[in-house]
Amino acid sequence: MQVWGDKPYYSLNYYLKQEFGQKVYKLSLNGGMTCPNRDGTLGTSGCIFCSLGGSGDFAASPELSVTNQIEEAKKLVKGKINGKDITEKYIAYFQAYTNTYGEISHLRNIFTEAISHPDIAALSIATRPDCLADDVIALLADLNKIKPVWIELGLQTCHEKTSLLIRRGYSLSCFEEAVKNLHQINVTMVVHIILGLPGESFSDMLETISYITSFHKKGMPIQGIKLQLLHVLKNTDLAKYSFHVLSLEEYMDILISCIEMLPKDMVIHRLTGDGPKSLLIAPLWSSNKKLVLNRIHKEFKIRKTWQGKCWDVI
Secondary structure, three states: OOOEOOEOOOEHHHHHHHHHOOOOEEEEEOOOOOOOOOOOOOOOOOOOOOOOOOOOOOOOOOOOOHHHHHHHHHHHHHHHOOOOOOOOOEEEEEOOOOOOOOOHHHHHHHHHHHHOOOOEEEEEEEEOHHHOOHHHHHHHHHHHOOOOEEEEEEEEOOOHHHHHHOOOOOOHHHHHHHHHHHHHOOOEEEEEEEEOOOOOOHHHHHHHHHHHHHHHHOOOOOOEEEEEEOOEEOOOHHHHOOOOOOOHHHHHHHHHHHHHHOOOOOEEEEOOOOOOOOOEEEOHHHHOHHHHHHHHHHHHHHHOOOOOOOHHHO
């Protein structure tokens, strides 16, 4: 049985300690962006699962400068760890909405301010594949020469029927073009996948994982993945739907099967995720993140399995 540190999968914490020699924390920042799914370009309501915070409910206030956001976020981190494991290395994470959807001068200013901060070890930018124009790609290439740049792409699913239902707003060919362009400038790619989307079967979700891993075989490997449990949040269109919400047992079964299919060099940035408790409608079991992670780790041991167990036979 293969392990990475003390886990049967290649966790983000393990990767960061290997890469930077110590524990590194993410600081959620807000660049004051919107999204083509919200400003009328593609729609005005966002994806059906997206909260009013644009998936950045834990991000800082955009009214503060990037430097001030970093300093405030550092205080929050140090408060949570009660002075233990103090670190002076952080990842600047632009999380809310679509963070390459803006004037190139604004993007250059905020990203340069973040990456120039002495405590920032890497820059992570959440965005959409259809918001990576040539000038943005050129900017990312320049930033990547200063410090590592990660681009987090929200794919969610490879299935066209589901993408229409969730109002994703772009095609698989758009995603593939983005992967190719980002691969050419050698930035790290992290893809977001949602498990439990309405109407998707176990095999549908595994097909999405197979699609993601196919880029390894094409010579354009995707370096990281976020496996996200679907949360039903208040004030979202998803809350109006009637559909089967995964139980913890079902989620563990699907999640571990997905991880078995992943290449052993793909970093797992997230196993489940947690929505704000004040907004969470379902599944309520997901609100106890520590319990969920403990159950997942126990299930790995029971099954005597690990990341990549099935990769070599795919």
